[in-house]
Structures are given as structure tokens and as C-alpha cells.
Amino acid sequence: MIHMKINGMPVEIEAGSNILAAAKKVNVNIPTLCYHPDLPAWAACGLCVVKQENSPKLLRACAAPVVENLSVITHDAELYQIRKTVLEMILSTHPSSCLTCGRNGTCELQRFAAEFGIREQPYEIRLTDLPKDTSTTSIVLDPTKCIKCGRCVQVCQQLQGVYALEFIGRGDNTVVSPAAGLPLNDSPCIKCGQCSAHCPVGAIFEKDDTREFVRAISNPDKHVVVQIAPAVRVALGEAFNLPVGTITTGRIYSALRRLGVDKVFDTNFSADLTIMEEGTELVKRLTTGVGAIPQITSCCPAWTDYMEKYYPDMIPNFSTAKSPMMMQGAITKTYYAQKANIDPAKIFSVAIMPCTAKKFEISRDENMYASGFADVDLVLTTREFARLIKASGIDFAVLHDEPADSPIGMYAGAATIFGNTGGVMEAAIRTAYTLITGEELADVNITAVRGMDGVRTGEVDVKGTKVRVAVAHGMANVSTLLEEIRSAREQGAEPPYHFIEVMACRGGCVAGGGQPYATTDDIRGKRIAGLYTDDEKSVYRCSHNNPEIKQIYADFLEKPLSEKSHHLLHTTYTERKIYKK
Amino acid sequence: MSRIKEEKGFSDELIAFITEWKSKPGNLIMILHRVQQEFGYISRDSADTVALMLDIPLASIYGVLSFYHFFKLTKPGEHNIQVCLGTACYLKGGEGLVDEIKNLLGLELGGVTADGKYSLEGVRCVGCCGLAPVMTVSGEVFGKVTKDQLPGIISKFN
Numbered sequence: 258m259i260h261m262k263i264n265g266m267p268v269e270i271e272a273g274s275n276i277l278a279a280a281k282k283v284n285v286n287i288p289t290l291c292y293h294p295d296l297p298a299w300a301a302c303g304l305c306v307v308k309q310e311n312s313p314k315l316l317r318a319c320a321a322p323v324v325e326n327l328s329v330i331t332h333d334a335e336l337y338q339i340r341k342t343v344l345e346m347i348l349s350t351h352p353s354s355c356l357t358c359g360r361n362g363t364c365e366l367q368r369f370a371a372e373f374g375i376r377e378q379p380y381e382i383r384l385t386d387l388p389k390d391t392s393t394t395s396i397v398l399d400p401t402k403c404i405k406c407g408r409c410v411q412v413c414q415q416l417q418g419v420y421a422l423e424f425i426g427r428g429d430n431t432v433v434s435p436a437a438g439l440p441l442n443d444s445p446c447i448k449c450g451q452c453s454a455h456c457p458v459g460a461i462f463e464k465d466d467t468r469e470f471v472r473a474i475s476n477p478d479k480h481v482v483v484q485i486a487p488a489v490r491v492a493l494g495e496a497f498n499l500p501v502g503t504i505t506t507g508r509i510y511s512a513l514r515r516l517g518v519d520k521v522f523d524t525n526f527s528a529d530l531t532i533m534e535e536g537t538e539l540v541k542r543l544t545t546g547v548g549a550i551p552q553i554t555s556c557c558p559a560w561t562d563y564m565e566k567y568y569p570d571m572i573p574n575f576s577t578a579k580s581p582m583m584m585q586g587a588i589t590k591t592y593y594a595q596k597a598n599i600d601p602a603k604i605f606s607v608a609i610m611p612c613t614a615k616k617f618e619i620s621r622d623e624n625m626y627a628s629g630f631a632d633v634d635l636v637l638t639t640r641e642f643a644r645l646i647k648a649s650g651i652d653f654a655v656l657h658d659e660p661a662d663s664p665i666g667m668y669a670g671a672a673t674i675f676g677n678t679g680g681v682m683e684a685a686i687r688t689a690y691t692l693i694t695g696e697e698l699a700d701v702n703i704t705a706v707r708g709m710d711g712v713r714t715g716e717v718d719v720k721g722t723k724v725r726v727a728v729a730h731g732m733a734n735v736s737t738l739l740e741e742i743r744s745a746r747e748q749g750a751e752p753p754y755h756f757i758e759v760m761a762c763r764g765g766c767v768a769g770g771g772q773p774y775a776t777t778d779d780i781r782g783k784r785i786a787g788l789y790t791d792d793e794k795s796v797y798r799c800s801h802n803n804p805e806i807k808q809i810y811a812d813f814l815e816k817p818l819s820e821k822s823h824h825l826l827h828t829t830y831t832e833r834k835i836y837k838k
Numbered sequence: 839m840s841r842i843k844e845e846k847g848f849s850d851e852l853i854a855f856i857t858e859w860k861s862k863p864g865n866l867i868m869i870l871h872r873v874q875q876e877f878g879y880i881s882r883d884s885a886d887t888v889a890l891m892l893d894i895p896l897a898s899i900y901g902v903l904s905f906y907h908f909f910k911l912t913k914p915g916e917h918n919i920q921v922c923l924g925t926a927c928y929l930k931g932g933e934g935l936v937d938e939i940k941n942l943l944g945l946e947l948g949g950v951t952a953d954g955k956y957s958l959e960g961v962r963c964v965g966c967c968g969l970a971p972v973m974t975v976s977g978e979v980f981g982k983v984t985k986d987q988l989p990g991i992i993s994k995f996n
């Protein structure tokens with residue numbers, strides 16, 4: 258423990274912490290722009306400067322570690338002036354186009370400009386004139402707004418291990434861009450959107466598709482059907498100042514009806530469906546010896562994209578099950594269309610997702626058109642959805658809960674935890690256990706796979722058979738697991754695991770690239786806890802017990818891995834070049 | 839390795855150099871320097887090859903390439919024209935020469951003519967300030983150049 262003083266107040270804090278954390282302990286906020294708690298300090302912006310008492314030295318609070326007996330002044334007239342100057346200098350190269358910016362109201366720079374009362378621009382304005390990168394269907398890069406804080410580069414390289422982005426050039430001409438001046442879509446980018454979730458300003462943001470949604474609901478010829486992802490229900494409330502971790506499923510259903518959609522379904526239904534298909538596939542691989550082991554989950558499109566580019570030798574290990582969103586899309590335009598006697602050509606299928614990669618997934622290959630149409634027509638992120646609700650004058654925080662529509666809206670607790678790291682694994686184990694033993698698990702809480710470590714491994718006892726499982730989240734963490742599998746394979750040894758779950762985003766989809774801003778590990782933890790509460794409160798905890806799941810197999814799909822299932826709910830993978838060009 | 843020699847045109851010496859430097863700290867700049875020595879510039883293909891050989895991301899290579907003005911990313915023309923823009927030459931009208939060459943050949947600084955004949959670069963002091971403004975074409979030095987001499991100088995290298 259280190260003992261120090263912040264503005265004269267004694268603080269006791271763990272060694273290795275930074276001054277920011279020490280200040281937080283006594284309820285002092287030091288302004289930061291380049292620093293993000295997910296990332297190592299880079300000390301680029303200078304906004305966080307503080308004074309060391311009795312020393313002329315200024316310290317950068319984000320990078321300076323706490324030291325025994327250190328005494329720090331975080332706020333005084335001089336520091337106020339320094340910070341104001343730093344802001345004025347940043348603003349001299351940043352356009353003042355806040356009104357039309359994707360981050361209007363959520364921008365960290367705008368916030369500080371407001372708090373520091375910046376009213377003038379004393380420095381010569383030097384703006385760059387570079388085109389936007391709109392090459393992907395997921396995110397937009399606007400280099401004119403970049404303040405070169407470095408967060409996106411660190412996220413893309415350190416957290417995600419993708420290296421799509423790099424600082425290119427030097428000095429004033431530096432830009433954040435893929436190699437060789439390529440557009441993002443030709444780069445290794447996996448569209449996870451973590452760069453957009455970490456960018457403090459509007460230089461990288463989700464591609465906004467809200468207009469298309471509004472057009473669809475106002476078109477009387479369109480039958481608009483919406484699904485919402487597991488992680489949306491536990492994060493959307495933050496946009497309406499509800500406590501972090503609040504589950505708002507019923508309010509979301511209700512808001513969607515007020516927006517004018519025709520049917521409100523839930524991706525969670527198809528998360529249960531995924532478990533039926535993927536769980537059966539796993540049991541088949543384990544018991545018949547047909548198919549590669551370990552089986553690896555495939556519901557995260559950013560991960561799938563990464564695997565196809567960086568680890569194509571793992572294609573046989575990938576579950577052929579589509580993601581819940583794509584399954585839901587496929588059955589919407591087949592099973593539901595038939596039941597409701599609606600022409601699938603008239604259905605407009607929308608998915609509300611925590612994720613920017615989902616915008617890319619809907620057209621990733623021809624398997625995404627299994628119904629004969631685009632299975633999902635449009636993806637909106639949680640952030641876009643929040644804006645829509647606000648613009649529609651819906652007082653979301655106090656809406657009454659409503660139920661989802663039948664026959665593809667009901668879900669088991671197992672489905673809702675798809676939104677967090679370890680959740681798909683836990684849901685699959687619950688059902689695989691029953692598929693293998695014919696019995697229900699006495700305790701469905703598989704705590705061994707829960708937690709926030711980047712890689713977690715464990716063993717699950719299925720009536721004497723040990724199933725070895727591993728979970729990875731944060732794309733950069735997956736390589737250790739995959740290298741283990743590769744080396745076992747090369748040595749002809751037994752695979753180290755039977756089943757592996759991977760999610761590209763740290764914490765899983767709860768912290769996806771399309772979720773409300775300012776996500777930290779603390780917020781990840783609260784959202785995850787929220788989903789487990791939703792799970793615990795569910796009438797059914799296991800996917801195979803969901804009555805609507807039983808019904809779809811009885812009425813339509815016959816059984817997991819049936820021919821119809823294969824056609825609608827499963828897909829294939831292709832090796833792809835890391836750089837398209 | 840033989841593939842790298844045949845398909846990418848890396849010489850035995852270059853491959854040996856890269857192999858030798860592969861695991862040394864600060865290797866990337868040395869290796870890229872050596873690649874440029876061999877080809878006169880660093881093509882995308884060469885950058886890909888270095889990325890593969892060193893097992894580092896292409897983005898990291900371009901981060902370095904774009905940081906140093908020294909590295910050239912496009913193939914120089916058959917005749918590379920360098921105009922000195924060091925202080926002395928700049929004061930004596932080096933920039934005017936650049937503008938005139940741009941006009942004459944339809945070139946930008948750092949560009950290459952469509953037929954691949956000429957490329958144009960601005961360089962720092964070439965070390966003969968007494969002759970300012972100075973330019974070189976394919977290594978041949980021309981001093982006290984005036985704009986109206988330019989067509990003659992250029993046509994010498996046709």
C-alpha cells in the first residue's frame with residue numbers, strides 16, 4: 258500500500274496504481290482525453306497534468322505511478338489555465354462541426370470545451386481536408402476529426418490483435434489509417450467497432466442506418482419485424498440514465514411497438530435455437546468422433562472474420578451453426594412468414610445489436626440469404642436505437658413492460674447470457690449435459706466458466722466424462738488458445754480442449770462496439786451481473802426447455818441438424834486474405 | 839526462401855541480410871533500408887514480404903515507412919530528378935524550378951510520369967550550395983539552374 262496526498266487529503270492506494278486512480282479515491286476527477294482505463298497510458302494529450310507539491314515538476318496523472326509520500330495538487334488556477342490552453346490547441350486543429358457530428362452530446366472533447374468555458378479560438382485554425390473512409394458497412398473513419406489520442410490504434414493492436422490501424426506519417430501529417438493507404442474494408446479490420454467505442458471524439462463512429470429504419474416503418478407495404486440481442490437489454494438503459502446493469506427487455510418491446518414495428522421478437526429465442534443446434538453438433542463430435550475437436554463457437558462475426566483471415570486451419574473446428582441473429586432472420590422469413598401467412602418478400606427484418614460487426618455479417622456471404630431473401634435487412638446498434646427512441650419522444654425510463662410476440666420471442670435464461678463472456682459456453686453445457694445423459698443438471702450455474710480473465714479454462718464433469726472447455730474474449734487473447742491447439746495437432750497429441758468459446762470484445766457483447774459509450778471493466782461487470790440476474794429470474798433456465806423451441810422443432814425444423822436446419826441455420830467458412838488488396 | 843527469391847526478386851544477399859538481422863533490436867529500419875537499396879524503393883509487395891519474413895503486421899511496417907521521408911513507396915522513374923530545397927537553393931529559387939518541372943512534365947513532387955521516364959523529388963541540401971539552385975538528374979549534378987534551361991536539361995535524358 259502506498260500513502261500519499263491528493264490536494265492535502267491522505268490517500269491509501271495499491272502500489273502500481275496511477276495518480277488518476279488515487280484522485281478518484283477522494284472523489285477528485287482529473288480530466289483525461291488520450292487515456293482510457295482499458296489501455297496502457299500513452300500520455301499524449303497533456304490534459305491530465307498535475308503538480309507535485311514543492312517541486313516545479315508537472316506530472317501526467319494518467320501515466321505517473323503513485324509513490325510513497327507523494328503530495329499532488331490536481332486543481333489550481335495555473336493548472337486550469339494549462340488545461341484550457343491544451344484544449345484550445347487541440348481545438349485549433351479540430352473542426353467545430355459539433356451539430357452534425359455523430360458524437361454530438363457524447364464527445365469527450367466537446368464536454369471539456371464546455372466545462373472549461375472555451376469561447377474563443379486564440380490559435381490559428383489549421384484543419385485537414387481528408388476524405389472519410391466509408392468502405393465498410395460497419396464504421397466510418399473521419400480523419401478530419403481525429404485528435405491523435407492513439408486510443409483506436411492501441412485498441413486495434415493491443416486489445417484486438419488485428420493491426421488494421423496504425424499511425425501513418427509524422428508530425429502534422431500523421432493520420433490513423435490502415436497500411437499502404439488502403440481503405441478499412443481492404444485491411445484486416447474485423448469490424449468489431451472497438452475503435453469506435455474507445456474514440457473520445459467523432460473520428461470513428463458506427464455507420465448510422467436509422468434513416469432506413471424510419472423509412473421502413475413508414476412504408477405500409479413493409480411488415481417490419483424486429484429482434485433484439487441479449488446484450489442490448491442490459492445496456493440501453495444507460496442512455497436514459499437508468500442504473501448500469503438495469504434489464505429493460507419489457508420496455509424495449511414496448512418502445513418498439515410505439516415506434517410502429519409490426520412484430521417484436523427476440524434474438525434470445527434464436528440463442529436458444531443456436532444452443533440446440535450447436536449443442537447437438539458438439540455432442541455429435543464428442544460421441545461419434547465425426548468432426549474436429551475442439552469445437553469452437555461461431556456466433557461472433559468479428560471472430561469469424563478474424564479466424565477466416567488469421568487461422569483458416571481452424572475452419573473444421575468451427576461450429577457450422579450461424580449466429581443467433583442470422584438464425585432469427587432465417588426463421589423470420591420462413592417459419593414465421595408461413596405461420597402468419599405473410600409474403601416473406603414484404604417482411605423487413607431488423608436486428609438491434611450491441612455490435613458493429615453485425616452490420617457486416619448480414620451480407621457476409623450467400624448463406625445469409627437462406628430464406629431466399631436477405632435474412633436480416635438492417636442492423637441498428639444500441640447507440641442508434643437509443644437515438645431513435647429519444648427522437649421519437651418516447652419516455653423510455655418509465656415505460657411499462659410488455660411481452661414479446663409469439664412464436665419466436667420467448668427465451669430461456671441460457672439465451673440471455675449469450676451477451677457476456679462465458680455465457681454461450683454455460684448455455685451449451687446446460688443443454689449438452691441433458692443431450693448426453695438424458696437428465697437435467699441439478700445446478701445449472703456453471704460458475705467455472707464465469708469471470709473476466711482474458712482466457713479461462715476449466716473442466717466440466719458430465720457424469721464421469723470430463724469435458725475440457727476454454728473461454729477467450731478480447732480478440733488478442735485468442736492466439737494462446739489457438740496456438741495450443743495447433744501444436745497439439747502437429748504433435749498428434751490429444752486436443753487440449755473439447756469446446757472453446759470466443760468473443761471478440763472484452764467482456765463479450767455487453768461491451769460490444771455498438772454499445773453506449775464510456776464502457777470500463779466496472780461497467781462490463783455490472784452489465785454481466787445484470788444478465789445473470791435476468792437468467793436467474795427466468796422461468797426456464799435451459800434452452801431445450803423453452804416451449805417455443807420445442808414447438809419450432811415439432812412444427813417446422815423436425816430436429817436439430819435436420820436437413821431444414823442445415824439449410825437455414827448452418828453456414829460454411831472460407832479462407833480469406835488478410836489484406837484484400 | 840526460394841519462393842521469396844523467385845517471386846519477390848529478393849537477392850540471396852538481401853535474404854541473408856534479413857535473416858541475420860531478423861531477431862536484432864531495431865532491425866526493421868535496417869532491413870527496410872537494405873530493401874530500398876536493392877530496389878530503389880519499397881513496393882507493397884516488398885513490404886508484404888518483409889512482414890512475412892519478420893512475422894510482424896504490415897501496418898507496423900507502414901508506420902515506419904511513412905515516418906521517415908527517406909523511404910520511397912513508389913518506383914522512381916527511369917530518370918530521377920532531384921531538386922534541392924535546402925536553405926540556399928530554396929532562397930535562390932529551387933521551388934520555382936520544382937514548379938516549372940511540374941508544368942513541363944505534369945508531375946507532382948514524389949510522382950512519376952505516366953511513361954515511367956521521370957520522377958521528381960525535393961531533397962535537402964546536396965552539399966554544393968555554392969552552385970545554388972542545384973538539381974540532379976540520374977545522379978548528374980546541374981548548378982545555377984534557371985527555368986529556361988530546364989527543357990534542355992530534361993531532354994538530355996530522353
Ligand code: SF4
Pocket residue numbers: 396412413417419420421422445446447448449450451452453
Ligand atoms: S473495427 Fe476493430 S478491427 Fe476494425 S479498425 Fe476498429 S478496432 Fe480495428
Ligand code: SF4
Pocket residue numbers: 402403404405406407408409410433452455456457458460461
Ligand atoms: S480516431 Fe479517435 S481514437 Fe483514434 S487517434 Fe483519432 S481521436 Fe483518437
Ligand code: SF4
Pocket residue numbers: 448449556557558559560611612613614615760761762765766767768769770
Ligand atoms: S463479441 Fe459480440 S459485440 Fe463484440 S464483435 Fe462479437 S458479436 Fe459483436
Ligand code: FES
Pocket residue numbers: 288289290291292299300301302303304305306317318319320
Ligand atoms: S490523459 Fe494523460 S496525457 Fe492524455
